[in-house]
Amino acid sequence: MMPGKWALAILLTLLCWAGCGFCGKVLVWPCDMSHWLNMKCILEELIERGHEVTVLAPQRTVLIDYRKTSAMKFEVVHSTEDKNYLENSTNKFLDLVLNVLPPLPAWQSAVKLNYFFIELNGYFKLRCESVVYNQTLMRKLQETNYDILITDPVMPCGETTTLCETLGKADMWLIRTYWDFEYPQPYLPNFEFVGGLHCKPAKPLPKEMEEFVQSSGEDGVVVFSLGSTVPNLTEEKSNLIASALAQIPQKVLWRYEGKKPATLGANTQLYDWLPQNDLLGHPKTKAFITHGGINGIYEAIYHGVPMVGIPIFGDQSDNIAHMKAKGAALEVNFNTITSTDLLRALRAVINDPFYKENAMRLSRIHHDQPVKPLDRAVFWIEFVMRHKGAKHLRAAAYNLPWFQYHSLDVIGFLLACVTTAIFLVTKCCLFSCQKFGKTEKKKKRE
Structure with missing residues (x-):
């Protein structure tokens, strides 16, 4: 028995050592x-x-x-x-x-x-x-x-x-999008798309939140968050938004830390924090009102939830524009928002199957990948570590001075050639004209 135990111990030690090889x-x-x-x-x-x-x-x-x-x-x-x-x-x-x-x-x-x-x-x-x-x-x-x-x-x-x-x-760029979001376009070899790497299957909601969601019946719920950067709004905007939310049959879970709006309906609950991924993965969720942050966009894509976008700054407008082009979202202008605008967009996204079908199509594309986004991200990090860099994937353009990158040296050379040619042709023409003129004058004198 002792030799067997020693052999097992040595094998386990070797496995542990091998597991940390990289x-x-x-x-x-x-x-x-x-x-x-x-x-x-x-x-x-x-x-x-x-x-x-x-x-x-x-x-x-x-x-x-x-x-x-x-x-x-x-x-x-x-x-x-x-x-x-x-x-x-x-x-x-x-x-x-x-x-x-x-x-x-x-x-x-x-x-x-x-x-x-x-x-x-x-x-x-x-x-x-x-x-x-x-x-x-x-x-x-x-x-x-x-x-x-x-x-x-x-x-x-x-x-x-x-x-x-x-x-x-940088040897490698990990881009926080994927082809479910992007338009087809050329990229360099050291770009890897890992959008949605943070998304996971939904976990059970806290008890009180689950009870509120279940109380929505067949109408379902709407999840509303403008992200952690914008925890509250002006009183005017919060009231017009609350007024629109009060007019839909769905229950609404709104992440909001400001003063309770006077027009808040009985169907709307305010929360300082929401388990956003778990809510978007809940079967009763019908729509997601979002500012267009890429993390929230990908959680909605992952779970196949159509969106109403209210972009505020940065890349948010571009993100919502992508979702509109894919048929999975409608946009409401934050600066000119009215209750009517928000209500119209919400009703369209919830009731028109076009938006849900497109959201589900994007979700199927996202899930149909040979390797999960997180595993791809980790693979390329470990790849760079194993090979002490990834210089072979970097474009030579990185090593060019700005004037060579924009081909200004080539353009300058070609312009110099054209200028020289024009100069020589002009000189030849002038010389010929002068010679011809002298010949004509000589003939007239004779």
Whole structure:
């Protein structure tokens, strides 16, 4: 018996050692808010596969909870900005997009938004300097010999190069969409589409929420969320929205942290937080009112739920435009929204089978993939780690100076050739004319 036990122990040891053959050290410089949710899914899967993950987390965060016990290691980065700066910037941005920009013409909105981001650059600069100029931290990171750096280009940090040069150094890009969302178009080999990697089958709802959903009967429910960035609205907008929701037979679950609207109907419940994925996967859910964030869009695609989009800023308008083109959504303008507009869009999306059928078609396309999005994301991260990069997938254009990239040197050479040819032809013509003129004068004299 003893030799058998020893053999088993040795076999288990070898299996454990073999299982960690490709395990590496991963350094992560993330972006907060909804971007972190996607990043977190990838990092948790990497940890499951035996990798060691270290996250550079700023001292003040919204969703990155480094205080919570986790298998991830966190390096908390202390910076010198005012402790209320992040909150003040968020509030200023919300006031800008909800109140200041809507009545302005497009060019004035662009100018004001540009000024805001110029101000925000100071914050990004401090965040970068708190890492790059921290010699103790940099020495520690260098000594650890990480195999890969995973970062979000929304918050780049490249002080000695341009933004384009910094982003161009990436070996692999993980794009948060897929062909259920995108239009056919050419992409480079180091682009991998992993949209919906965070989506999962629906879990049971909390008891009270489930009871409210079941009370809707055959009419079903509508899920409404404008995301974590916009927790409340002006009193005027919240009242007109609540008025529209009160006129539909469905029950409504609305994520909203503001003052209770005076026009709120008995069919509508307000919540500080919603288990959005689980609600969208519930069989009684008929429609999803969304601001058009890509995470919510993909949860709706995953579960085959038609949408009413109310985009507010950023890529949200483009996301909703994609869903409209696919026949799975209608759009309501946030700046000019009325109860009538919202009610008309809701009734169409709920009652017209066209939208549900298209949403289900997109869902079937999304689920019919040879490899799940999360597994693809992890594969390419491990691929880059195994091969110490993926330079063979990067286009040579990244190494060209800007004038060569835009073929300005070729255009300049061709222009020089054409100019030279025109010059020579012109000179020849002038010379011939002069000779011909002298000959004619000579004949006349004779």
